[in-house]
Amino acid sequence: MPSPNGNPIDTSQLLKGVLDLAVLAVLAEHDSYGYDVLRRLRDSGLDGVGDASVYGTLRRLYQAGALKSYVVPSDEGPHRKYYGLNDRGRNALEQSTKTWGSFTKALDHLLNGRSTANAR
Amino acid sequence: MPSPNGNPIDTSQLLKGVLDLAVLAVLAEHDSYGYDVLRRLRDSGLDGVGDASVYGTLRRLYQAGALKSYVVPSDEGPHRKYYGLNDRGRNALEQSTKTWGSFTKALDHLLNGRSTANAR
DNA sequence: AACAGTACTACGGATTACAGACTAGCGCAA
DNA sequence: TTGCGCTAGTCTGTAATCCGTAGTACTGTT
Numbered sequence: 001m002p003s004p005n006g007n008p009i010d011t012s013q014l015l016k017g018v019l020d021l022a023v024l025a026v027l028a029e030h031d032s033y034g035y036d037v038l039r040r041l042r043d044s045g046l047d048g049v050g051d052a053s054v055y056g057t058l059r060r061l062y063q064a065g066a067l068k069s070y071v072v073p074s075d076e077g078p079h080r081k082y083y084g085l086n087d088r089g090r091n092a093l094e095q096s097t098k099t100w101g102s103f104t105k106a107l108d109h110l111l112n113g114r115s116t117a118n119a120r
Numbered sequence: 121m122p123s124p125n126g127n128p129i130d131t132s133q134l135l136k137g138v139l140d141l142a143v144l145a146v147l148a149e150h151d152s153y154g155y156d157v158l159r160r161l162r163d164s165g166l167d168g169v170g171d172a173s174v175y176g177t178l179r180r181l182y183q184a185g186a187l188k189s190y191v192v193p194s195d196e197g198p199h200r201k202y203y204g205l206n207d208r209g210r211n212a213l214e215q216s217t218k219t220w221g222s223f224t225k226a227l228d229h230l231l232n233g234r235s236t237a238n239a240r
Numbered sequence: 241a242a243c244a245g246t247a248c249t250a251c252g253g254a255t256t257a258c259a260g261a262c263t264a265g266c267g268c269a270a
Numbered sequence: 271t272t273g274c275g276c277t278a279g280t281c282t283g284t285a286a287t288c289c290g291t292a293g294t295a296c297t298g299t300t
Contacts, residue, residue, distance in 0.1 A: 258283105
């Protein structure tokens with residue numbers, strides 16, 4: 001049930017589809033493992049991201065063939081499963097970035113659209 | 121299963137949570153009915169939006185108390201169900217716009233991330 | 241042993257897409 | 271005039287997708 005309050009949009013819904021892009025972007029800098037991806041995501045301002053969401057995304061991306069992965073047995077804890085972009089992943093990142101660009105442009109057009117001079 | 125091809129993000133997923141915002145923005149200009157909202161959304165660049173999605177969103181928003189609605193019997197077809205923002209809707213629009221703003225900012229930060237002064 | 245870092249799984253919630261049904265005027269042919 | 275299809279407009283059910291919460295398990299360090 002919706003809160004009896006105002007009902008602004010939920011950040012979790014905004015993440016839909018964007019988490020892929022975010023994860024790809026993070027991995028574009030350098031290979032990394034789930035826990036670290038999560039941390040970097042949160043550092044960048046994406047607060048409410050759950051760890052399972054990241055692991056899920058990583059796996060989905062991997063199964064889609066956009067990532068390579070290799071396990072690094074660590075000497076300071078359990079093994080770390082590193083992920084990195086491959087060609088397809090790099091391609092997907094580029095594509096998705098474009099899609100995201102035009103999408104936000106359309107939204108901005110709607111939000112600030114033709115009402116620049118409008119005293120309500 | 122995903123296409124054996126590259127698997128860029130899907131526009132439909134991007135819409136999640138944003139459709140609310142888009143619909144609110146459209147209604148902020150002036151009251152309107154589903155079919156027209158759909159048309160205006162598409163005109164603004166949001167292509168793949170389905171009509172049922174718009175109707176659904178309209179109803180959700182209405183049941184959340186963000187919209188008022190009234191039926192106008194038309195002389196050129198079936199009746200038109202108009203929707204318009206009320207106070208709560210206006211409030212939600214403002215809130216959501218802010219959320220959207222910081223969200224895109226975070227994303228952009230990630231995408232262009234390693235810009236000036238990443239030497240740390 | 242307790243704790244923190246790390247990985248994974250299962251279930252549930254929210255939202256959009258697709259397809260189909262239904263309503264109401266209008267124009268045209270028989 | 272009646273019948274039929276076309277268009278504008280609305281609504282509903284089901285499928286598919288994705289994120290969040292919670293719970294589990296493993297491994298070094300203190």
